[in-house]
Amino acid sequence: MTLIVEKFGGTSVGSVERINAVADHLLAKHAAGEKLVVVVSAMSGETNRLIGLASAITDKPSPREMDVLVSTGEQVTIALLSMALHTRGNDARSYTGGQVSIKTDNVHSKARITNIDSAKIINDLDKGRIVVVAGFQGVDSDGNITTLGRGGSDTTAVAIAAAIKADECRIYTDVDGIYTTDPRVVPEARRLDTITAEEMLELASLGAKVLQTRSVEFAGKYKIPLRVLSSFVDGPGTLITYEEEGTAMEAPLISGIAFQRDEAKLTIRGIPDHPGIAHRVLGPISDAHINVDVIIQNASAKGLTDLTFTVPRGDYPACMELLDSLVDTLGARDIKGDDKIAKVSIVGVGMRSHSGVANKMFKTLSDKDINIQMISTSEIKISVIIQEDKLDLAVQSLHEAFNLA
Structure with a gap:
């Protein structure tokens, strides 16, 4: 039997009908000979509802208590899905992050997984059970509930897949794979059959919302076969591959365009230029x-x-407050900020073996009268900071310029 981890996001389990549909899907896979661990998110909208309840109580909730609160969303889903599986004849077992011993550090709301005890999971699988695990959460060394940040259920799924040495980890979501860019911005965007883990990591870190960055890091570190599929439409999805560097010569020039709207820029001006000044600004x-x-x-x-x-x-308000407290200490002149910026990035392993990519990107933006404020590059990506109101035009123009449709 193959050992599979499947993860279902909030929209995939957003109602009783959807949960029943997931249960039917799992039973069919199980009957076909797959041992299954299922990681689920909270039902769509539930985490926002819980955050809203906290906001009605206080505008500065304790990070520890916020993790206690928001982690309950997944607990509801694992119980309901297990019940649905019971009615279909499988003795499924649900586990919270703490019960299955997903150990994390103690940074609330942004915790990182340090260890997973897979003994309970393996024991249940050997007994023919489907194991249902709450995503997004774990416990620290003191037993406090922690959460992994938005999209953390992806990381839970990949980490469990690594811990139990799964044959494949499948991420089911509301899209049917990885696209060249967001189809809501560019309707002509195309689904990719495959993408390298390196490219996927860049796209995820640069704003592509399909997978959480840390889940891709985990998959790459442990070479977990990772596939993104739709829970609503049958199809092959997109397979994340781990091909050798030598394939870059034959790789497409650009694989995708990512963007982030929720960016802010800060400038601390007139600071003495001497060794250690960047650390004194960025350390706090x-x-x-x-x-x-x-x-x-x-x-x-x-x-x-x-x-x-x-x-x-x-993080803009907190960051401005921190810089304000440093101005006099550093002897700086003043601080400027702008919270109406965005970042757009092009990604592709083909950049390694082709010149002129940056020039083409900059000319495309210039032709559309889009001003570039900052530039960041790596071997396989170029990112630029622009005004937010120009973002959609930038993405559409670059998608066309690099023939991604």
Whole structure:
């Protein structure tokens, strides 16, 4: 029998009817000879509802209690799905993250998995049970409930697949695979049959919402075959591959375009240009568990420099507050901020063996009168920061320019 982990997102289990449909699907797979571990998210809208309840109580809830609260959404789903499987004759077992011993660090709302004890899962599978596990959550060394961040159920699924050495991990969602870009922005976007893990990791980290970044990291680290499929429409989905670097010569120039609307830019101006200044600015931001993305430091003039960087828009107020507290200490002139920016990125392993990609991207944006504020590159991606109101035009123009339809 093949050993499979399947994950179902919120829309896939968003109603009793959808949960029953998932149960029918699982029984058919089980009857066909698959040992199944199922990871589920909260029913669609449930996590937002719980966050809304907390907001009605306080605007500064305890991170520990927020994790206790939002983790209950998945607990509802695992119980309902197990009940649906019981009515169909399978002695399914549901487990919360704590019950199946998904150990994490103690960073609430952004915890990272450190270890999984797979003994219970393997024991149940050997008894013919379908195992249903709550995604998005675990426990720290003190037994506190932790959550893994938005999209954390993907990471749970891949981590379990690695722990039990599954033959494949399947992520079922409301789309039927990975597309060249978001079809809601570019209707001509095309589903990819395959994509390399390296490209998928870049796309996920740059804003593609289909998979959480850490789930792709896990899959790549442990070489877990990972497939993205639709829970609503039958089809092959998109397989994430682990091909050798040598295939880059034959790879498409660009595989996809990712974007993020929820970006903010901060500039601390007129700071003394001496060794360690970047650390003194960015260290406190890192300590506050705020992820810094694109960073630019200007050339020194009269012993002073400017440091510009981007952060998620939700972290913008906290980041501005931190910088305000540093201005006098650093001897900086002032701080400027802009929370109406966006990032658009092109990704493709084919960039390694082709020149002129950046020039083509910049010319395409220039022709549409789109100003580039910041640039970040790697071997297989180019990202630019632009004004948010130009984002859709940028994505559509780049998709056409690189013939991705």
